[in-house]
Amino acid sequence: MSQLPLKGIKVLDLTSVIVGPVATRWLADYGADVIKVEPEGGDLIRTLGGVSSSGRFSPKYLNFNRNKRSLGIDLKHPEAQALMRDLIAQSDIVITNMRHNALVKLGLDYASVSAIRPDVIHCSIVGFDQRGPYAGKPAYDTIVQGASGFADTFARMEGTPRYVPLTITDHIVGFIAVQMVLLALLHRRMTGEGQSIEVPMFENMADFILSEHMGQKVFTGSDGPTGDLRILNPLTQPIRTSDGYICVSANTDKQAFALFDAIDRPDMKTDPRFSSVSARLKNIDLYLSTRDAALARQTSAHWLEIFDRTDVPAMPCHTFESLMADDQLSAVEFFDTLDHPVEGRLTDMRLPNRTSKNWEKPSVPAPDIGQDTDQVLRDLGYPDNRIAALRQAGAVFGRNAEESHNG
Structure with a gap:
């Protein structure tokens, strides 16, 4: 160190x-x-x-x-x-x-x-x-x-x-x-x-908050709406599968088109309502509801395997308990044990950031x-x-x- x-x-x-x-x-x-x-x-x-x-x-x-x-x-x-x-x-x-x-x-x-x-x-x-x-x-x-x-x-x-x-x-x-x-x-x-x-x-x-949600009020004198409509959409949330929830965020055209293929809807790639970032934002309710209906038909593991293979950003929607058992956290030795003089053995968390000079102490x-x-x-x-x-x-x-x- x-x-x-x-x-x-x-x-x-x-x-x-x-x-x-x-x-x-x-x-x-x-x-x-x-x-x-x-x-x-x-x-x-x-x-x-x-x-x-x-x-x-x-x-x-x-x-x-x-x-x-x-x-x-x-x-x-x-x-x-x-x-x-x-x-x-x-x-x-x-x-x-x-x-x-x-x-x-x-x-x-x-x-x-x-x-x-x-x-x-x-x-x-x-x-x-x-x-x-x-x-x-x-x-x-x-x-x-x-x-x-x-x-x-x-x-x-x-x-x-x-x-x-x-x-x-x-x-x-x-x-x-x-x-x-x-x-x-x-x-x-x-x-x-x-x-x-x-x-x-x-x-x-x-x-x-306002750096994300000032919206059209950034333009002085504008009567346009506040808020990022994509982030604030009620369907922007963990998605129910047949056996739980997963988190998916396909934002670029490449990611969205891979998602369309995965849910067996390749037609959406050429549909003018979904064929570009701006079009999907304009039709955000239909886009998200179509995605959610498709994902509900299969298990979380099914979708996570496909999305991992096709580079669509997706992760499990962890509970507190499953997060503590996450494979990534285990692999990077995120958790440590610590002996407390009063409370005995504790579960501690290591510093999550890494430096080439190894700035970490017990x-x-x-x-x-x-x-x-x-x-x-x-x-x-x-x-x-x-x-x-x-x-x-x-x-x-x-x-x-x-x-x-x-x-």
Whole structure:
């Protein structure tokens, strides 16, 4: 394994739940030393989305917080303030998804943090751009899905708006935050300058949705419709076969014509309603309904074999369970096992991206609440008697690694 690209970069992680922890996990996976700050009781996601046998780790928490260290600290405690200043002084990056007013009260906003470390990169993931009337409003994934038009995509297809059953905006915005932080690191390397970054969920998802579905409104003054009619068609969905579902997407003429041959409808290749991309789009309902009726007559395996042989894009429509048994994931060793000191053997996921420098390290299990408190303070140069005093005062807390292992 080559040296990880973020080795030596210190990240102070003031995030919780999903959007922020997704971002900081990617930084940790590529070598950054991520110190996750947790209050008494820990990150809310520890008890959301399922609970482990110990009651201290949900599956989501385990997935989003590997390769991090946990510092248990009461940020409102007077004796914690000096400790946070020392941490900030040694941090290259501070990431937070707290609301701005809370950051100011705790002295963790950009102005306060940069006064301690001028070249710091301060990334604030917020619900809404702080210049607008929604500044300060609370935001969760479902709130942003509805506000950004995500839920309306289902209304266009089915008549009723609904949420994607996945915290999809949290994941997308988390990835965008990583991108912005890495760009800021590159800028700092070139100029020596730190900076403040604001990553708003609503505006990023508005861009995400409208880049696909602004439609004719791209042309200023147009009264044309919004939305990509092909994507929003109710028949654009997994297709029922005689024994299940498959996913097929034949977009080019070559692909569509191979599909027509496969369903024994070669006449469609010369039918003016289906003989070109634009014609099929114009007659999208008839095109898709003809396809679906044909595929319903044979098994999924039958169609997948034909489509694989004729290079028509198609895949099984997996369940969560069948996805975990997928041959491709097995062949590339997507899954790994991980021994957790509290929860025992876990199924972990390897980094899906490959580099010629092999930037992958063995995963370190997600930490217990404050598991690394003492070591983080020792890294700051605190003697054991001062650490004990901070614990006694209630400014910091947490099990050490041995206590976590013993429950």
